[in-house]
Amino acid sequence: MLVHWHHSYSTYQRGSTQVGATACKMAVVNRIYLFSRISITPKILLDPINRVCGGRRFDSTSVSSDGEVSNSSLSTTPIIRRTLACPPEYKRVQQAWVENLNTVEEQKLGLIDLHPDVFGAQPRIDIIHENVEWQTKYRKVRYDHTKTRAEVRGGGRKPWPQKGTGKARHGSIRSPLWRGGGIAHGPRSPQTYFYMLPFYTRVHGLISCLSIKLAQDDLHVVNSLEIPTDDPKYIEDLVENRNWGPSVLLVDEIDIMPRNITAATDSILHINLMPVYGLNVFSMLKHDTLVLTMAAVNRIEEKLLYQLNRPDFMDVTKKFMLNQNG
Amino acid sequence: MSFSGKKGVDKAFAMLRTLPRVCLANVRRNPGTRIKPTRGRAQHGGDKHGAGNKGSGQRQNYMRLGYETGNNPFYLRFTYEPYYKGHHLRREYPPLSLLQLQKMIDTDRLDISQPLDLSVICNTGLYKIDPHHKHFGIQLTDEGANIFKAKVNIEVQWASEPVIAAIERNGGVITTAYFDVHSLWAIINPEGFFKKGEAIPRRMVPPQDAIEYYTNPVNRGYLADPEKISWERLVLAQKYGYQLPVLENDPDYAMLTQRKDPRQIFLGLEPGWVVNLRDRCILKPTDEQLKEFYRS
Numbered sequence: 001m002l003v004h005w006h007h008s009y010s011t012y013q014r015g016s017t018q019v020g021a022t023a024c025k026m027a028v029v030n031r032i033y034l035f036s037r038i039s040i041t042p043k044i045l046l047d048p049i050n051r052v053c054g055g056r057r058f059d060s061t062s063v064s065s066d067g068e069v070s071n072s073s074l075s076t077t078p079i080i081r082r083t084l085a086c087p088p089e090y091k092r093v094q095q096a097w098v099e100n101l102n103t104v105e106e107q108k109l110g111l112i113d114l115h116p117d118v119f120g121a122q123p124r125i126d127i128i129h130e131n132v133e134w135q136t137k138y139r140k141v142r143y144d145h146t147k148t149r150a151e152v153r154g155g156g157r158k159p160w161p162q163k164g165t166g167k168a169r170h171g172s173i174r175s176p177l178w179r180g181g182g183i184a185h186g187p188r189s190p191q192t193y194f195y196m197l198p199f200y201t202r203v204h205g206l207i208s209c210l211s212i213k214l215a216q217d218d219l220h221v222v223n224s225l226e227i228p229t230d231d232p233k234y235i236e237d238l239v240e241n242r243n244w245g246p247s248v249l250l251v252d253e254i255d256i257m258p259r260n261i262t263a264a265t266d267s268i269l270h271i272n273l274m275p276v277y278g279l280n281v282f283s284m285l286k287h288d289t290l291v292l293t294m295a296a297v298n299r300i301e302e303k304l305l306y307q308l309n310r311p312d313f314m315d316v317t318k319k320f321m322l323n324q325n326g
Numbered sequence: 327m328s329f330s331g332k333k334g335v336d337k338a339f340a341m342l343r344t345l346p347r348v349c350l351a352n353v354r355r356n357p358g359t360r361i362k363p364t365r366g367r368a369q370h371g372g373d374k375h376g377a378g379n380k381g382s383g384q385r386q387n388y389m390r391l392g393y394e395t396g397n398n399p400f401y402l403r404f405t406y407e408p409y410y411k412g413h414h415l416r417r418e419y420p421p422l423s424l425l426q427l428q429k430m431i432d433t434d435r436l437d438i439s440q441p442l443d444l445s446v447i448c449n450t451g452l453y454k455i456d457p458h459h460k461h462f463g464i465q466l467t468d469e470g471a472n473i474f475k476a477k478v479n480i481e482v483q484w485a486s487e488p489v490i491a492a493i494e495r496n497g498g499v500i501t502t503a504y505f506d507v508h509s510l511w512a513i514i515n516p517e518g519f520f521k522k523g524e525a526i527p528r529r530m531v532p533p534q535d536a537i538e539y540y541t542n543p544v545n546r547g548y549l550a551d552p553e554k555i556s557w558e559r560l561v562l563a564q565k566y567g568y569q570l571p572v573l574e575n576d577p578d579y580a581m582l583t584q585r586k587d588p589r590q591i592f593l594g595l596e597p598g599w600v601v602n603l604r605d606r607c608i609l610k611p612t613d614e615q616l617k618e619f620y621r622s
Contacts, residue, residue, distance in 0.1 A: 121335070129354055129355050215339040216342055216348065245347075285348065285353065310451075314454075
């Protein structure tokens with residue numbers, strides 16, 4: 001029985017009872033062939049022992065982390081061929097199952113390769129934190145406001161002579177020391193918290209986040225967002241059945257989603273739809289599970305690999321440098 | 327899940343699999359990297375905030391640079407010696423080493439099946455010049471000359487003898503060529519120049535003090551006599567003790583012998599032409615006067 005490493009459930013969080021259930025389910029679905037709905041390369045290889053990808057050969061047995069590989073399931077595992085751009089030379093290619101959404105029960109339609117520079121990069125919690133902090137701050141404007149001693153009404157006259165009264169010397173009844181006086185160093189409105197995070201910190205934030213989601217089994221790839229009904233109950237059952245956690249973020253390549261999934265998720269506040277251009281660190285972390293369509297995976301990989309490998313990257317970062325002279 | 331023997335990314339992923347889900351509640355910055363706001367609020371909130379007590383440090387009215395509170399300042403103590411006289415007029419050639427060039431070739435930043443020039447090297451994004459700073463192009467330096475293995479047809483703006491030897495030993499060709507400032511702006515960013523929709527200018531002849539360098543066959547100058555250059559190639563081979571590969575027998579002979587016209591900036595494009603990137607076409611002057619102007 002092949003228990004693929006990012007589909008063997010972590011017992012820490014989701015409970016050990018799931019492990020057996022998932023394994024049984026996979027025995028069934030491993031014999032199901034790939035639908036032609038997959039848009040990228042609909043060629044199925046039924047002999048996955050040695051595959052060629054981007055000019056390199058991988059041994060598919062090496063992807064199992066625990067070495068629990070049995071030959072019987074390997075021989076029928078459908079592999080979806082995906083040519084990776086900028087083929088990685090020294091890193092191990094990440095993999096994910098392609099699932100369906102048109103049944104409540106999970107069906108594995110195939111296994112795809114994911115680029116390790118995007119889905120298998122070093123998980124940088126600090127960069128993710130910087131991104132989250134930036135996303136919460138850059139659009140924040142504070143409107144709390146206090147009056148200084150100059151703005152509080154009155155207080156122009158010296159309350160009593162400097163000397164001879166026996167009282168402390170004061171020049172104004174609106175001094176910050178006085179009750180009803182102005183506030184020293186108080187908040188002044190409007191105060192903006194806008195700043196820009198360096199461009200590549202944002203790029204690496206997305207990459208770290210995607211890598212973490214994949215490593216923690218929280219990233220799922222589906223062939224499309226087509227579901228048979230617009231009933232919210234269907235999508236709730238599906239999420240419940242697949243143990244995707246309460247909140248799910250479904251990401252498609254473009255912002256025009258299929259009608260049924262739009263109607264079904266419309267009333268559920270914790271199941272949300274998002275196009276690739278809106279994908280961001282905060283939303284990925286806010287939702288328990290991230291579901292990407294194949295088209296979205298292609299688009300995300302393409303965009304992030306372009307940013308990682310573009311020759312004019314210095315021109316992109318230049319805009320965000322404080323010293324604009326050099 | 328054991329991650330004792332793992333390293334780097336694999337170890338991080340193995341740890342992540344046993345840790346709770348990374349979410350908004352548990353991401354944090356690296357310990358010790360928080361920069362505190364400068365103004366505290368409690369007991370010491372009204373203190374000096376690191377500016378010290380009294381004086382120019384607190385008021386930030388620092389003395390002018392070099393002023394020594396009444397002493398004869400150091401910078402005025404000695405007589406004037408014009409080490410840097412005319413520095414603001416001198417041409418600079420920012421260095422690019424053969425090692426860097428070899429690395430660009432090995433990492434597929436440069437295609438050596440085509441002639442290399444300033445625009446190709448600037449387009450890698452790894453070498454930059456700024457004509458505002460009197461940068462006049464590439465100075466190819468000899469660092470890594472002994473491991474340089476590529477056969478290239480390269481045009482640079484300044485090269486020393488060992489560099490020329492390193493290029494020619496591998497069967498390559500090197501030319502030193504001058505670009506005036508106006509041409510430099512075009513050649514360092516061809517796309518930006520073409521987008522302006524201007525006609526490609528003529529390359530001007532070098533200034534008086536550079537004429538000698540660029541007409542000298544020893545420097546492989548672009549204005550030197552080709553006969554004399556091939557003679558100097560032989561002389562250099564004998565001086566450095568290598569067998570000069572015969573260009574005529576080279577399969578890439580056509581590429582290696584491609585040279586720009588002294589008036590030309592881009593290989594394959596003539597002065598006076600307008601490159602229209604949007605319609606993907608080239609507009610050539612038809613007016614006789616214009617043609618004459620750009621030909622001269």
